[in-house]
Amino acid sequence: MRIGIPHCGNAYVIAEALVQKLGNGKNQLIIPPPTSHRTLDLGVKYSPVEACLPFKLTLGNLIEACELGADTLIHARGTGVCRLGYYVKEQEQIIRDLGYDAHFFTLDVSQNRVKSIMRLIKELANDAPWSKIISALSFAMGKLFALDEMDKVIHKVRAVELEKGRANQIHREAVKAISEAQTVREVKNTAKEYIKKLGQIPKDPTADPVKVGIVGEVFVVLDPFANMDIEMELGKLGVEVERTLSLSRWVKYRLFLNYLGVDEWEEVHKAALPYLRRNVGGDGWESVGEKVVYARDGYDGVVHLAPFTCMPEIVAQNIMPSTEEDIPVLTVLYDEQMAKPGMITRLEAFVDLLKFRRKQRRT
Amino acid sequence: MLRVGIPRALSYYQYFPAWRVFFEALGAETVVSPPTNKAIFAAGNSRAVAETCLPVKLFFGHVISLVNKCDYMFIPALRSLGRKAYYCSKFIGLPDMTKALVPECPPILGPEIDLNKGRRELYHAIYHLGRHFSSDKNKIKKAVEQAEKAYLAYRKEMSDRGITPIQALDETHRDEDKSYLEPDASLGLSIAVIGHQYVIYDDYVNHRLISRLRDMGVRVFTPEMAEQQALDVAMTKLAGAPHWSFEADIVGAGEYYLEGKVDGIISVAVFGCGPDSMMIDMVRHRAREFRTPFLHLSLDEHTSEGGLLTRLEAFLDMVKRRRRVCV
Numbered sequence: 082m083r084i085g086i087p088h089c090g091n092a093y094v095i096a097e098a099l100v101q102k103l104g105n106g107k108n109q110l111i112i113p114p115p116t117s118h119r120t121l122d123l124g125v126k127y128s129p130v131e132a133c134l135p136f137k138l139t140l141g142n143l144i145e146a147c148e149l150g151a152d153t154l155i156h157a158r159g160t161g162v163c164r165l166g167y168y169v170k171e172q173e174q175i176i177r178d179l180g181y182d183a184h185f186f187t188l189d190v191s192q193n194r195v196k197s198i199m200r201l202i203k204e205l206a207n208d209a210p211w212s213k214i215i216s217a218l219s220f221a222m223g224k225l226f227a228l229d230e231m232d233k234v235i236h237k238v239r240a241v242e243l244e245k246g247r248a249n250q251i252h253r254e255a256v257k258a259i260s261e262a263q264t265v266r267e268v269k270n271t272a273k274e275y276i277k278k279l280g281q282i283p284k285d286p287t288a289d290p291v292k293v294g295i296v297g298e299v300f301v302v303l304d305p306f307a308n309m310d311i312e313m314e315l316g317k318l319g320v321e322v323e324r325t326l327s328l329s330r331w332v333k334y335r336l337f338l339n340y341l342g343v344d345e346w347e348e349v350h351k352a353a354l355p356y357l358r359r360n361v362g363g364d365g366w367e368s369v370g371e372k373v374v375y376a377r378d379g380y381d382g383v384v385h386l387a388p389f390t391c392m393p394e395i396v397a398q399n400i401m402p403s404t405e406e407d408i409p410v411l412t413v414l415y416d417e418q419m420a421k422p423g424m425i426t427r428l429e430a431f432v433d434l435l436k437f438r439r440k441q442r443r444t
Numbered sequence: 445m446l447r448v449g450i451p452r453a454l455s456y457y458q459y460f461p462a463w464r465v466f467f468e469a470l471g472a473e474t475v476v477s478p479p480t481n482k483a484i485f486a487a488g489n490s491r492a493v494a495e496t497c498l499p500v501k502l503f504f505g506h507v508i509s510l511v512n513k514c515d516y517m518f519i520p521a522l523r524s525l526g527r528k529a530y531y532c533s534k535f536i537g538l539p540d541m542t543k544a545l546v547p548e549c550p551p552i553l554g555p556e557i558d559l560n561k562g563r564r565e566l567y568h569a570i571y572h573l574g575r576h577f578s579s580d581k582n583k584i585k586k587a588v589e590q591a592e593k594a595y596l597a598y599r600k601e602m603s604d605r606g607i608t609p610i611q612a613l614d615e616t617h618r619d620e621d622k623s624y625l626e627p628d629a630s631l632g633l634s635i636a637v638i639g640h641q642y643v644i645y646d647d648y649v650n651h652r653l654i655s656r657l658r659d660m661g662v663r664v665f666t667p668e669m670a671e672q673q674a675l676d677v678a679m680t681k682l683a684g685a686p687h688w689s690f691e692a693d694i695v696g697a698g699e700y701y702l703e704g705k706v707d708g709i710i711s712v713a714v715f716g717c718g719p720d721s722m723m724i725d726m727v728r729h730r731a732r733e734f735r736t737p738f739l740h741l742s743l744d745e746h747t748s749e750g751g752l753l754t755r756l757e758a759f760l761d762m763v764k765r766r767r768r769v770c771v
Contacts, residue, residue: 131721131742163533166687167722174729357540359521359556361533390495392718396537398493403544414495 084186084205085111085146086155087139090303091228092328094260095221099205101263102217106207113145116306120145125417127175133164133388134307134415135300140172147181154183155201157190163363163393195336222332223265227272229329231255232312234279236323239316240290243283249313251278288319291435294375295324296368297386298394301415302326308386309421311413311428315384318432323380325349325371326364349374356400365393369400376406381435383408384428389416409434446472446577449514449550451506452479454499454535455522457609457641462595463518469587470577475514477506480648484509489745491545497716498649498744499642500534500541507546516553516576517542522689523558529686530560532719602668608654609668610645633763636665636701638694638727639712640720643743650712651749653741653756657710660760665706667697675700683726688719698727708737708763710756715744737763 086096093112100110114120116138124141143154154176156169173185189197206214231252238248255275262268293315301307303326312322334345344350346367353370360366372383385401387394391414401410411431413424448467450456456476464474477484480502488505507517519542522535534541539554553576555569567588574584602612635657637644644650644666657664667675672692679686679696686692698709709731713720724740731738739759741752 129721129725131716133718133721164718164722166530167719170683170687171722171725174726178729356544357537359523359536359540361537362530363533365533365537390716390718390721392533393537395493395495395497396533396541399496399541400537400544403547412493 082108082153082204083111083151084108084153084155084201085113085143085149085151085183087142087146088113088116088304088306089139089300090305090328091225092303094224094228095328095332096205097260098221098224099202099217102220103206103209103213108204108207110205111146111149111151113142113149116142116304121417127179129171131390132171133391134417135298135304135388136164136168136171137417138300138304138307139168140175143172143176144179144181147176147179147183152183153186155186155188158187163391165363190335198336220265220268222329223268224259224262225332226329227259227268228256229327230272231259231275231279232327234276236312236316237321238279238282238284239313240319240321241284241288243285245317247282248279248316251275251282290319290321291381291432291439292321292323292379293435294371294380294383295322295326295386296364296371296375296383298364298368298388298391299326301386301388303328307388307415308413309415309419309424311384311386311424314425314428315432318428320432320435323375346370352377356404357396361393361396363391363393365397368394368397369404372401372408372410373404373406376404376408380408381439382431383410384431385410385412387412387414389414409438446516447475447514448472448553449475449477449507449510449517451503451510451517451519452477453503453506453646454538454642455520457613457645459595460613461598462591465594466574466587466591467518467577469590470574470583472577474518475510477509480506480646482648485648485745492541495716497534498714499640499646500538501745502646502649503538504542504545507542507549511546511548511550514550517550518553521554521556523556524560525557525689526559526686528560529689529691531689532717599668599672603671606665606669608645608666609641632661632663633707633760633767634663634665635708635710635760635763636697636704636706637710637712638667638697638701640690640693640717641668643712643714649714649743650741651747651752653710653712653752656753656756660756662760665701665704667693670697670700678703682730683723688723690719691723694720694723695726699730702727702730702734702736706736707767708739708759710739710741710759712741712743715742737766 096110096112120141121138123144124137128137128140146154156172158166158169169185169187176183186201187197188201202214235248235252242248258271259268262271295302302324315322349367349370352373353366357366357369368385375383398412450460450463467474484505485502487508488501491504492501510517519539521539522531524530539552542549542552553573555573557566557569559566570588571584574587578584598612602609637654644654654664675692675696678699679692682699683695701709711724711727713724728738
């Protein structure tokens, strides 16, 4: 089997690390090239016009994986209400029409369903013993956690660095060093070293960054290509960014803590209850709850990301303005027509508004 | 007598007969909003965010038109009506969205309908709903039974007589235009119109599509004119187990009428409809295999009647010519 995967942020790191540790056997992993404009063009060309951006991007990834000879394609599926549940049916047909002989392997990513994930890992491992698989897994997790930890730090540093772009440069080096690391210990040490370096970046003593929380649909929140590096752009504008969603958090809870009865979203759902009483699929419920939580925690604003026509997020978008905990929300909708300068202009206006509000509140 | 407001939008077309019987059996009166008009659209459009799809915007407009005319507003949160088959997020969030966007709305009766959790949970939700009107458990139970019967009778009447929900719901339309039922339809074209009920039967949204087609001498088939079971079978054949609760009405009806050798298929969807963006493509793909002409109309609040008409005429001309050449 030659297994092709779609991209979503740094998810490929897990796959890459697994292969690095387990080696290639009769089952091979094919990681398509990083999402590019070609990927998007391919996806747009073969998708239904009104499909959402994650559909188009992942389809593009899968086509590129097929071009590299993949015969088994992985796709996520949740028992949710959003289109994600229909992706496989539709993408399977499109790939078949393009003349590729590939079948789909569905990963169930809902809470308390890890059977399909475990099966995939076992397949990828070419029947290696579980002990070896577990050590490979912990290596892969180590990398993922290191990268996400680095993200958390850089979100703060970017906003206050004296020389703009310094943090990004160190971050790029760090990502490279982590991906080259060979052992768990090495990964940990590299991460520690680079986090220290990030901390030593000269800071602007007069900086007084506004704090913004990022909420929204998981794919566009996690994938920098899909969201046009919005976190970096906010950082350039001197905004400190906070985001709850991350892959490492997802892995931590889905694979482990959910089974111990810990629900990572409990507080957020509770906060959403007065405004939205139930899960509406996708991440709509969480978006509403997180807005409330960020407002309570004294954040200056919330940036809400969603693919254009995303149903759960439209529910959230309709409800968010009327919550009692009142902070400004900027909803940014992504599709293939979106241009980056337009997004930046809107971000600048939003940040100006937040700064103005803060000044008013202080006087 | 307590009055329960029912917006003439979204699931109204599918379940109203059941709701009416249920509330009347419990001694309440149902008040239905008028058919969609410009004022209703304007009211709904002014409240919802722009990205919301047209039918949901209209829903808020209908709710606004019922404010002060009823004591309760009935807005169920429809999650699932089958195993692992779901409604669109906007249906599930409907009561909460209404609360947020129409603060003047009377108390909302918003039971969560989720068959996935089992019948027990469903009865529990309905019982809680009935408690607003009666504390008599047996009375509520009887009302549910009557409602179920009414729904099945309504569904059967449409498939038996080949009529649309509008004709089945409204006495004045009941007997109009029976020409398409005549066995000799060799002169006219047969066209299947597939889409959500709240799109193909709301004349404000589709600019009187069905009556226009009939005026042009077309014999129109809609999903409700087929038996539910036949639609389910066709859907499973084309797309496997459903992901959406209304998949049979779109994918199932598409496959059913393609197999039934209609002259053409017109699919009608509103812009921004998530489920339709995927499902319609399944049918389009299938129509290509059958070599049946397929027209997709994507409607929104900016759709002009003239443009729609031109496309319809062009499509029908094409179908007619094709039939002449093929025969």
